[in-house]
Amino acid sequence: MAIKNAFYAQSGGVTAVINASACGVIQTARKHPEAIGTVYAGRNGIIGALREELIDTNEESEETIAALMHTPGGAFGSCRYKLKNFTENKREYERLIEVFQAHNIGYFFYNGGGDSQDTAFKVSQLADRMGYPITCIGVPKTVDNDLPFTDCCPGFGSVAKYIATSTLEASLDIKSMCESSTKVFILEVMGRHAGWIAASGGLAGQGEGEPPHVILFPEIPFDRDAFLKRVEHCVENYGYCVVVASEGAQYEDGRFLADAGSKDAFGHTQLGGVAPALANMTKQALGYKYHWAVADYLQRAARHIGSATDVEQAYAVGKAAVEMAIAGKQALMPTIVREQSRPYRWHIGEANLSDVANQEKKMPIHFITDDGFGITQDCRDYLEPLIHGESFPPFENGLPKVAKIQGVLAEKKLKTSFDI
Amino acid sequence: MAIKNAFYAQSGGVTAVINASACGVIQTARKHPEAIGTVYAGRNGIIGALREELIDTNEESEETIAALMHTPGGAFGSCRYKLKNFTENKREYERLIEVFQAHNIGYFFYNGGGDSQDTAFKVSQLADRMGYPITCIGVPKTVDNDLPFTDCCPGFGSVAKYIATSTLEASLDIKSMCESSTKVFILEVMGRHAGWIAASGGLAGQGEGEPPHVILFPEIPFDRDAFLKRVEHCVENYGYCVVVASEGAQYEDGRFLADAGSKDAFGHTQLGGVAPALANMTKQALGYKYHWAVADYLQRAARHIGSATDVEQAYAVGKAAVEMAIAGKQALMPTIVREQSRPYRWHIGEANLSDVANQEKKMPIHFITDDGFGITQDCRDYLEPLIHGESFPPFENGLPKVAKIQGVLAEKKLKTSFDI
Numbered sequence: 001m002a003i004k005n006a007f008y009a010q011s012g013g014v015t016a017v018i019n020a021s022a023c024g025v026i027q028t029a030r031k032h033p034e035a036i037g038t039v040y041a042g043r044n045g046i047i048g049a050l051r052e053e054l055i056d057t058n059e060e061s062e063e064t065i066a067a068l069m070h071t072p073g074g075a076f077g078s079c080r081y082k083l084k085n086f087t088e089n090k091r092e093y094e095r096l097i098e099v100f101q102a103h104n105i106g107y108f109f110y111n112g113g114g115d116s117q118d119t120a121f122k123v124s125q126l127a128d129r130m131g132y133p134i135t136c137i138g139v140p141k142t143v144d145n146d147l148p149f150t151d152c153c154p155g156f157g158s159v160a161k162y163i164a165t166s167t168l169e170a171s172l173d174i175k176s177m178c179e180s181s182t183k184v185f186i187l188e189v190m191g192r193h194a195g196w197i198a199a200s201g202g203l204a205g206q207g208e209g210e211p212p213h214v215i216l217f218p219e220i221p222f223d224r225d226a227f228l229k230r231v232e233h234c235v236e237n238y239g240y241c242v243v244v245a246s247e248g249a250q251y252e253d254g255r256f257l258a259d260a261g262s263k264d265a266f267g268h269t270q271l272g273g274v275a276p277a278l279a280n281m282t283k284q285a286l287g288y289k290y291h292w293a294v295a296d297y298l299q300r301a302a303r304h305i306g307s308a309t310d311v312e313q314a315y316a317v318g319k320a321a322v323e324m325a326i327a328g329k330q331a332l333m334p335t336i337v338r339e340q341s342r343p344y345r346w347h348i349g350e351a352n353l354s355d356v357a358n359q360e361k362k363m364p365i366h367f368i369t370d371d372g373f374g375i376t377q378d379c380r381d382y383l384e385p386l387i388h389g390e391s392f393p394p395f396e397n398g399l400p401k402v403a404k405i406q407g408v409l410a411e412k413k414l415k416t417s418f419d420i
Numbered sequence: 421m422a423i424k425n426a427f428y429a430q431s432g433g434v435t436a437v438i439n440a441s442a443c444g445v446i447q448t449a450r451k452h453p454e455a456i457g458t459v460y461a462g463r464n465g466i467i468g469a470l471r472e473e474l475i476d477t478n479e480e481s482e483e484t485i486a487a488l489m490h491t492p493g494g495a496f497g498s499c500r501y502k503l504k505n506f507t508e509n510k511r512e513y514e515r516l517i518e519v520f521q522a523h524n525i526g527y528f529f530y531n532g533g534g535d536s537q538d539t540a541f542k543v544s545q546l547a548d549r550m551g552y553p554i555t556c557i558g559v560p561k562t563v564d565n566d567l568p569f570t571d572c573c574p575g576f577g578s579v580a581k582y583i584a585t586s587t588l589e590a591s592l593d594i595k596s597m598c599e600s601s602t603k604v605f606i607l608e609v610m611g612r613h614a615g616w617i618a619a620s621g622g623l624a625g626q627g628e629g630e631p632p633h634v635i636l637f638p639e640i641p642f643d644r645d646a647f648l649k650r651v652e653h654c655v656e657n658y659g660y661c662v663v664v665a666s667e668g669a670q671y672e673d674g675r676f677l678a679d680a681g682s683k684d685a686f687g688h689t690q691l692g693g694v695a696p697a698l699a700n701m702t703k704q705a706l707g708y709k710y711h712w713a714v715a716d717y718l719q720r721a722a723r724h725i726g727s728a729t730d731v732e733q734a735y736a737v738g739k740a741a742v743e744m745a746i747a748g749k750q751a752l753m754p755t756i757v758r759e760q761s762r763p764y765r766w767h768i769g770e771a772n773l774s775d776v777a778n779q780e781k782k783m784p785i786h787f788i789t790d791d792g793f794g795i796t797q798d799c800r801d802y803l804e805p806l807i808h809g810e811s812f813p814p815f816e817n818g819l820p821k822v823a824k825i826q827g828v829l830a831e832k833k834l835k836t837s838f839d840i
Contacts, residue, residue, distance in 0.1 A: 014596050016589075044599040073592030079600040161818055168819055169436075169721035172493030176434050179464040180499040180840075185717060203819065275714075276693055293716035294695075297605060301589035304725055307818065387818035398581055398727065398807035399588055399623065420600075 003035060004106025006325075007049060008057075009042035010074040010141075011081075011112030011119065015155030016162075016303040017314035018141050019068035019075045019403065021111050024318025025139065026057050026065050035326045036107060040410060045079035046110070046119060050092065050418045052099050059408040067403035069311065070393035072303035075405045078112075081420065083119050086129065095418050096123065097132045102413040107135050107325050111318070113142035113153075117333055118357035124331040137321040138333035138353050141314075143300045145196035148359040149351035150335035152386055154317055155300070157310025160200030161387035162302040163189050163244070166295065167204035171211035171242045174291065178240035183288040184231060185242050187212075188275035189295055192248040195219050195363045197299070200383055201244030202375035209234075211242035213373075216274075218248030219363050220372040222257060227278075228285050230373055235288060245274045304400050308389025309344070320348045344385035423455060424526025426745075427469060428477075429462035430494040430561075431501075431532030431539065435575030436582075436723040437734035438561050439488040439495045439823065441531050444738025445559065446477050446485050455746045456527060460830060465499035466530070466539060470512065470838045472519050479828040487823035489731065490813035492723035495825045498532075501840065503539050506549065515838050516543065517552045522833040527555050527745050531738070533562035533573075537753055538777035544751040557741040558753035558773050561734075563720045565616035568779040569771035570755035572806055574737055575720070577730025580620030581807035582722040583609050583664070586715065588624035591631035591662045594711065598660035603708040604651060605662050607632075608695035609715055612668040615639050615783045617719070620803055621664030622795035629654075631662035633793075636694075638668030639783050640792040642677060647698075648705045650793055655708060665694045724820050728809025729764070740768045764805030 008025050010018055022041070029036040041055040042048030048055070055076055057065070068075055083092055099105075110120035117138040124136035140147050145156035167187060174185040191197040195217030205211045213234040216222060234241035249257045258274045275292035282288055313336055320334035331353045339345035367379035375383075393400040428445050430438055442461070449456040461475040462468030468475070475496055477485070488495055503512055519525075530540035537558040544556035560567050565576035587607060594605040611617040615637030625631045633654040636642060654661035669677045677694045695712035702708055733756055740754035751773045759765035787799035795803075813820040 010596070014593055044596075047600060071592065072589050074596030076596075077599055078596045080597070081600055164819055165724050166718050166722070168822070169492045169723060170717040172491065172822065173434055173717045173721040176430070176494030176496075176498045177500070179497055180467060180501055187718075273693075273696060276696070291716050292714065293718050294712070294714045295718065296711050296713035297590040297593045298586050298607075298713050298715065298718075301593040302586070303589060304585050384817060389818065390812070390815055392810070392812065395810055397804060398809065399584055402588070402592065 003037045005037045005104050006039045006107035006109060007042060007100065007105045008039055008109040009045045009048060009111065010076055010078040011045045011110060011116035012078060013143065013300065014074040014078050015141055015143050015300050016072040016158040016306050017154055017311050018111060019071045020311050020314035021139050021141060021154060021318035022075060023065055023068040024315040025109050025322055028319045028322040032322070032326055037104070040103060040105065041076040043407065043409065044077035045081065046083065047079045047081055047420055048077070049099050050095055050420060052412050052414050054103060054410040055407050056410045059406055064403050064405065067401065069315065070303060070400070071403040072301040075403055082115050083122050093126055093130065097126060097130060098414060100132065100134060103410060106133065109137055109139055109321050111139040111141050113144070114147060114356070114358050114360065117353055121331060121353035121357045124353060135325045136331055136353070137325050137329070138356065139317050139321045140333055140335065143197065144191055144194055146194040146360045146362070147356065148361045149356055151338040151346065152336050154310060154314035156196060157307035157313070157386040158302065159197055159299050160383060161307040162299050162305050163197055163200045163295070164203040164387055165305060167201040167212050167242065167244055170293065171204060174240050174242060181289060182291050183235045183240050184279070184282050184290040186275045186278050186290065186292040187244050187295065188247055188293070189244060190299060191218065191246045193218055193360055195246050198244050198246035199363060199367065199375050199379055200387070203380065203383055203387065209238045212244045213238065213241045214243040215374055216243065216245040216249040217363060217368060218246050218250060220368060221252040222249050224281065228282065231282055232286055243278060245278055247274055249274050303393055306391040307387045308391040309386055311391040316348055324350065341381045341385055344388060423457045425457045425524050426459045426527035426529060427462060427520065427525045428459055428529040429465045429468060429531065430496055430498040431465045431530060431536035432498060433563065433720065434494040434498050435561055435563050435720050436492040436578040436726050437574055437731050438531060439491045440731050440734035441559050441561060441574060441738035442495060443485055443488040444735040445529050445742055448739045448742040452742070452746055457524070460523060460525065461496040463827065463829065464497035465501065466503065467499045467501055467840055468497070469519050470515055470840060472832050472834050474523060474830040475827050476830045479826055484823050484825065487821065489735065490723060490820070491823040492721040495823055502535050503542050513546055513550065517546060517550060518834060520552065520554060523830060526553065529557055529559055529741050531559040531561050533564070534567060534776070534778050534780065537773055541751060541773035541777045544773060555745045556751055556773070557745050557749070558776065559737050559741045560753055560755065563617065564611055564614055566614040566780045566782070567776065568781045569776055571758040571766065572756050574730060574734035576616060577727035577733070577806035578722065579617055579719050580803060581727040582719050582725050583617055583620045583715070584623040584807055585725060587621040587632050587662065587664055590713065591624060594660050594662060601709060602711050603655045603660050604699070604702050604710040606695045606698050606710065606712040607664050607715065608667055608713070609664060610719060611638060611666045613638055613780055615666050618664050618666035619783060619787065619795050619799055620807070623800065623803055623807065629658045632664045633658065633661045634663040635793055635795065636663065636665040636669040637783060637788060638666050638670060640788060641672040642669050644701065648702065651702055652706055663698060665698055667694055669694050723813055726811040727807045728811040729806055731811040736768055744770065761801045761805055764808060
């Protein structure tokens with residue numbers, strides 16, 4: 001079998017463990033010199049391929065590659081860029097082939113979410129439509145946990161652990177302040193379309209009255225009156241109320257709470273503020289003193305409290321992707337298959353990219369309590385194993401140590417440049 | 421020497437390590453039965469004394485007390501309540517004496533910031549003015565690090581470690597996204613009057629161009645044009661810009677950015693949003709895509725990434741307070757005295773409550789760079805030792821284990837109740 005080089009790229013919003021998948025891809029490829037030559041990482045994802053900006057990972061030491069295991073963000077750069085359809089922009093695909101040919105690339109590993117799996121699928125079609133042989137394997141990644149066919153998605157477990165931990169910690173804070181001060185605390189979390197991350201906040205408490213007292217899911221239309229009634233009930237009975245709100249929380253008519261709320265001094269709608277919107281709503285209706293937090297990037301970059309399970313699975317899908325490619329498989333994505341929850345057992349499965357592309361996995365309705373404000377035992381049984389185990393990074397001078405990629409680019413072989 | 425009981429209370433905004441100070445007080449008192457009988461903890465701070473709601477800490481097991489070392493929040497409840505002056509409300513002081521007498525309390529340990537030290541000082545005056553002998557020792561606590569006479573304040577080091585770590589992690593995230601997506605990330609941190617917490621974000625980077633690129637301190641009047649120019653410079657030269665903004669950031673005329681900015685749909689001014697205000701300002705002036713986060717309680721409750729130095733000092737001031745009291749000292753607060761920064765050496769000193777009360781320690785101007793947007797080497801030398809060492813809590817099922825206080829109240833001995 002002829003030795004071919006590989007192209008690896010990170011795509012879409014990054015996570016605390018996407019670099020662990022990169023580590024899995026690169027270390028596994030290095031173990032198979034009989035099949036894979038150099039692994040080139042796209043500088044800023046697929047854009048790097050189009051621009052012929054290929055990071056030569058052979059220039060990175062074994063120590064640096066190993067350090068990817070505990071480095072958040074996308075070490076090679078990611079992008080938000082979706083390839084159009086063949087018919088719409090054939091030129092993009094022709095360019096990719098030119099670049100792949102010029103650098104003898106026969107393997108394409110694309111590390112991302114739904115859109116990215118769609119891109120990987122389109123690239124796989126190159127093989128047929130344009131007669132260029134290339135093996136395409138998708139590597140799953142998303143904090144939103146909304147990819148189909150896989151039981152969970154690398155990146156989610158660590159966010160879930162961070163949100164559950166932060167909810168627990170902040171709840172102890174407000175609980176100690178509520179007698180004479182703050183009564184309501186609202187934590188806004190990610191998840192524009194699916195409530196998986198918000199649900200993970202529910203792991204912080206269990207019994208009647210334990211925080212979080214209210215979880216707002218994108219899957220459940222927001223009912224202002226029911227929400228305010230619930231908050232009032234909690235403050236009157238427990239002394240305080242902790243709310244975990246998804247950024248995707250929306251009204252019946254589909255308006256996001258984040259957009260429905262406030263305007264700035266110039267009259268522009270202020271985006272991305274479910275928490276402040278809810279805080280003001282509560283203050284106006286009930287008069288309670290409030291605090292609110294918006295975790296934003298902090299939650300998906302929080303490698304310092306990474307889930308050991310998540311880190312292990314992130315590495316495993318990268319490793320599996322390379323092994324599938326070497327085995328001659330095509331247009332697949334490795335998946336996480338759960339065997340059982342207690343004790344947690346899982347193995348790697350596979351799904352067709354054609355099936356994965358552009359689908360979203362929402363929360364099953366039986367994971368949400370009847371009142372729409374909490375998670376069920378089924379949901380706990382699903383979530384708990386995913387935050388299991390602590391994968392702390394090494395620290396130096398009080399701060400996490402991270403991989404520093406040199407990012408040496410392979411010499412360009414094409415005369416033409418390409419404008420994105 | 422007659423055995424007397426002790427009263428301990430937590431006051432003001434809680435921290436990730438205030439319970440470590442409680443642990444220091446209770447464990448040390450238990451070692452001195454010849455002087456101290458029962459340690460009663462005020463339920464919700466000084467309010468617990470006024471209401472005669474005294475938590476009998478003898479009812480808590482050694483394991484529970486030991487677990488306070490890794491439990492954030494105020495385990496016995498805190499409060500925002502400031503005793504008035506003698507002349508304004510003599511009744512409050514008379515009530516305190518009634519309660520202290522009824523429970524044979526001869527020691528008063530008050531764990532809090534400036535206001536609380538003021539309260540401790542006023543209570544100490546009871547001894548003279550009202551002929552009731554009570555030994556009063558303050559135990560320093562504040563995330564703001566704004567107490568005078570002490571080199572640093574327990575509670576700050578852990579927030580600093582969390583903010584520095586989060587800034588580092590989020591910076592890696594946006595760095596990997598900036599080529600085709602988010603260009604500006606703004607993290608809002610606590611510190612209404614002093615910029616210590618914002619400064620700690622500066623530990624995340626060092627060399628030219630390393631994030632955070634902009635720090636906004638309350639001590640430096642906000643200059644819109646200079647800020648926008650700096651942000652534009654960073655995006656053009658480094659591809660992105662990371663801003664750490666103190667909630668206390670304000671204009672020359674003293675208006676907080678948080679208040680100056682936005683109004684909600686009902687026309688109410690939206691409080692506590694420096695980050696969104698800056699994000700909108702940047703978007704309107706420069707058009708950059710942004711993300712912003714508000715850490716709020718998450719930062720001061722983040723015991724999961726506690727600074728080992730901070731935890732050690734928090735315990736030490738609690739222990740020292742009891743030892744000072746037993747030694748017959750009066751109206752003092754233990755302080756942290758820095759001997760040297762590298763390697764870090766410190767010991768416990770003492771300050772008079774009369775001097776500490778109601779003073780604020782701001783950032784020395786030589787800790788801030790000339791452009792007003794960064795920290796100097798002097799500031800790094802000061803901050804670095806305070807975030808040194810990781811004090812991770814034990815975890816169970818993926819979440820931190822925390823102390824669960826039973827909170828059994830001592831039987832009330834007074835017939836009268838007291839309205840706050």
